[in-house]
Amino acid sequence: VPPALLPQFPSPSDRLGATALQVPARLMLVEEAEQCLPGHSFETLQVMLEQDHVLHVELHHPEKRIAVNMAFWSPIRGKGGGILTHLERTGRIDLMGMGSEFMMVEGEDRARKAWNLCRKICEYQETFSVLEKCPKPVIAAVHGACVGAGVDLISACDIRYCAQDAWFQEVDIGLVADVGTLQHLPKIMGSWSLVNELAFTTHKMMAPEVQSSSLVSRVFADKEMLLQRALEAATTIAARSSVAVQGTKVNLLCSWDHPVPKSLRYVATWNMSMLQTEDILKSVQVAMEKKGPEDVPFSKL
Template sequence: MAVGLWGLLGRLPPQPFPSGSHSFPSASQCPQPFSIGSQSFPSVSQCPQISHNSQSLPGYSHSFPSVSQCPQPFSSGSLLLPKDSQSLPGGSQSLPSGSQCPSDRLGAAALWVLAQLMLAEAAEQCLPGHSFETLWVMLEQDRVLHVELHHPEKRNAMNMAFWREMVECFQDIGQDSSCCAIVISGAGKIFTAGIDLMGMGSEFTMVEGEDRARKAWNLRRKICEYQETFSVLEKCPKPVIAAVHGAYVGTGVDLISACDICYCAQDAWFPGEDRWEVDIGLVADVGTLQHLPKIMGSQSLINELAFTAHKMMAPEAQSSSLVSRVFADKETLLQGALEVATTIAARSPVAVQGTKVNLLCSRDHPVPKSLRYVANWNMSMLQTEDILKSVQVVMEKKGPEDVPFSKL
C-alpha cells in the first residue's frame, strides 16, 4: 500500500506471534552473521539444522539469528521505527531503545520485522492493484470500499501526487465490478487542509509558453486537468459518501461537493483561519462555485461564503444542506457512513448506478429533457433480471441483502 508498512501496522489488527511455533537459531547453527546495516537475515538454506516450516514465514525464505550472533547493539533507527512510537501493532509490546536491554534487542527486532512482513503480506492480499502514495484504499465491508486521504503529517494537503492519484483511483473503482459503494474520509486530525500551496505554487506561477497566449493556453489545460480530480467522483457510477471530520479547507469543499452524500462529525468546520480561495487571491475553479448553488438552499448564504469565507460549523452546514447528517465524533461518523454504504451496496447495482446517472441528469437539465432521458434509459435497463429477483424476495418477506445480484 502507498501509505507504507507503518500505515498498515496502524490499521490492520495485530498478528500474534504463535507460541512455540517459531524459534530462533543459536550462533552455532547459523555461521552467517546478521547484518544491522543491510537488515539481512541468513536464509533457511544456511541453517541445515533448522526446519524451513518452523523457522520462516510463509512465502519468505529468511529466518532470524539469535542475539549471540550480533555483537552490534540494536538501535531504534536501524529498522526505521516511527519517531513517536516503538510499539508493535496494538500497542501491547514495545521495542527497547538502543540503550535498553542489550540481551533482548535482537529478539525484539526480529519480532518486529516478523510482524511487519506478516501484515504487509495480508495487506497486499486485501486489495491488490489499489496502491497509491496519498490514498489508502480498504475493503471495509462486502462490496464497500473505503478511500482515505492519507497524508496526515501534512494535514492531508493536496499535493501533486494527490491530484493525479484521485483520478486514477476512482477511474479504477468505477471499473471494479466487485465495488458497489464508496466512503471517502481523511486520516489524522482533520479531513484536509486543502491545496498544498508550498508544493504546487510553481505549477501556476511558472507556466511554459513563448508568449502570453501560449502561457494562457497551457494554464487553461492545467486547470482542466485539476478539475477532473473531483469531476471523477461524479463520473464514477458508484455512489460516493464523504465522511468529514475536523477542517475541510479550500479544495476540501470542492471534493465533498462532488460527492453524492456528505456526512460530518460535530467538530467539522470550514474554512476558518485557512480561508477559501478568495482569501489567497483566487477564483475557486475546481467545482465549489458550480456545485454549491445546486446543493445549498440559500443563494445568499452561498454568496456570503464565497465572498467572505466566514467560518461555518457543523450545525450550520447541516441546516444549509451542505451535509445531511452530523455525528458525535469521527468513530461514529465512519460507522454511520459505512452502514449506509453497506445498505446501498445490498441493492441492485443496475438500479443504484442507473439512479445516480439519472439524478445527475435531472440536476443539470430541465425536467422534460430528464424525463426523456430516463425513458430511453429504462427501455433497456428494465430488462434486467434484478427486478424479478427483487420481487421474489419481497414476496418471501426477505430483504435486498438476500438477493444474489450479479456484479456490474
C-alpha cells in the same frame, strides 16, 4: 438509449458506488494498496477493503495536514481512472480524511504559462469530476477541518455526512475557486445569497450551519459514529441492485442539469431497456417472502 440522446445526458459509464470521506478504524499498508490497484503508487493516500464491495481511500499526509499537492491528484484520476478504475471492479469506495486540514496549495504565475496552467487546472478539475462521473454512489464523511479543495471534493460526492467537530471554509489566498465549489454549491445549497457570502467572505461554517444549509444531510456526535453510519449506508447501497442504483444515479445527475420534461423523457428512454432486468422479479419475490435486499444474489455490474 438512442445515440442522439447520449451526447446530451450522462451515460452509465460516466457516473458513481457508496463512498465515504472518513477516519478509518484500521488501515491497509501502501504495499497492499498497490497490489489492489496495479500500476499505482501512493504518497498521500492509504487504501483498505473494509468489507465486500466497500473500498476505503484515506487522505493520508499528516505532516502536511493533508495538503493537496501533485502526489494527491494523480492516483484518484490516474491513467485509466486510477482509484476509480478499482471502484468499477469492487463496487464501492470510502474516501477518508485523517483528522486534519486538506487544502489547495498549488499554483503558477505569468501569462506565458497560461496554456500549461489551464491544462493543469482542467486536470485538477477532473480529479474531483471523476467522483461525480463514477457509476456508483459516493458518500463523503468529514470530521475536523474541510478547507479549500476539501470543499470541492465533497461537493462532487453524492451523499455528505459530517461529525459534530467538522467545519468548512473556502481559502482566502487570492484566487478564484476553480475545481468545483462555485459550480456545485449554488445547486446543493439552493441559496445564492449564502453561497455568495461564503465565497466572498470565506466565512467559517460549523456543522449545524452546514446541515441547515443542505451541504451535509446528517451530523453525528463523533468520528466513530460518523464512520459507522457511513459504512452502514455504503453496505446498504451495495446490497441493492446495481442496475437500479447506478441507473438512479445517472437519472439524478440528468435531472441536476436538465429541465423536468427532458429528464422525464430521458428516464423513459432509459427504462425502456433497463426495465427488462431480472433484478425486478428477484426483488418482488424477496419482498413477498418478507426478506431484505441483502438476501438477493444480485450480480454486480
